[in-house]
Amino acid sequence: MxxxxxxxxxxxxxxxxxxxxxxxxxxxNWSHIQDDEDETVDVLHTRARLGWSPDETIVLHAGNMGVKQGLHLALDAARLAEAQSPEVRFVFLGNGSQRRALMEQSSGLTSVSFLETLPEAEFTAALRAADVLLVHELPGVSEMSVPSKLTSYFHAGRPVVAATDPDGITADEIRAAEGGEIVESGDAQGLLRAIVRVGTDKRYGDALGERGQSFRRKVLxxxxxxxxxxxxxxxxxxxx
Structure with missing residues (x-):
């Protein structure tokens, strides 16, 4: 078999x-994070500990920063945010082969920050304290894998924005969960628009997050x- x-x-x-x-x-696949549906996270405390202002729209990418993720394209959206949506901050959490290059490429951008890998409890709290959780894939790798981070993202109950192939596996997964929005990878302006739409409309964002969380419980x-x-x-x- x-x-x-x-x-x-x-x-x-x-x-x-x-x-x-x-x-x-x-x-x-299932999430490495254990079910803890009754556990609450003090969002304001977590954001303060991580240096995130309550007035910022935090877009968090958590996990590997490798070639497959194509995060240099996400930096294009961060550059647009500097001029168009200064309340948006892109946070890259974790490590990977492209981390150093991304830090160099984002030098001088106030809309970008980096976090080292966190222990599991702090990692979960960070996901839940973000406004938007970002999936980003390099164009052309849409049939290669299902991003494992989606199970953790859905577990956190926060809305997802994915820059990926609209006909690919990642997009299929997000549509099945009804847990986020999908943007063509490489469309920096479209990515920023989706982030602002999801991150600033709390009712809409919370609804997406709740549907993703329900999908994780039932399917993942x-x-x-x-x-x-x-x-x-x-x-x-x-x-x-």
Whole structure:
């Protein structure tokens, strides 16, 4: 049997690689963050600790800063924000092969800041304290993977804005969750517009965040995945 993490991957290996559809199963990835739905985060305290003003619209990209993410294109939106939307701040949390280059390219931009990797509890608090959670993908890599950060983003209950291929897997996932907005990767002006729209309309942003959180519980939960794996292994053991 063959297990993949998304329906789009299942179609690819059936149609392009000739794998028998009866042998293919989908088991979704789940978040490394444990369910803690009753845990509350003091947003104002967290923002103050991280140096974020209550008046800023914080756009947080959390996770790897590699080539695949194409974050140099996100800096184009940050440059536009300097002139058009000075209340918007792009925050890049984590590490990766492109971090140093991004820091150099953003030198002098007041709309950009960087954070080192945080412990899990602080990481979750940072996600929940942001106004917008950013997914960014380099044009042309839309069929390569499902961003693992989406499970953590949806868990946080905050709205997502994704700069990606509108026909790609990431866009499919966000549409399925109804948890955010999608912009063509490389469209800096469109990205900034979406960020401002989602980040400044609190009712709209909260609704997107709640729908993403519900999707994570129903589709991306750890218990569901483990139960599915158990059934797959039991079926394989029985020779079906």
């Amino acid at each position: 063959v297990v993949v993490i998304h329906d789009r991957f299942a179609r690819r290996i059936i149609e392009n690689m000739g794998v028998d559809a009866e042998r293919v199963r989908v088991v979704r 939960g750890e218990a569901n995945a483990i139960d599915t794996f158990e059934k797959i292994l039991d079926s394989a053991k029985r020779g079906r």
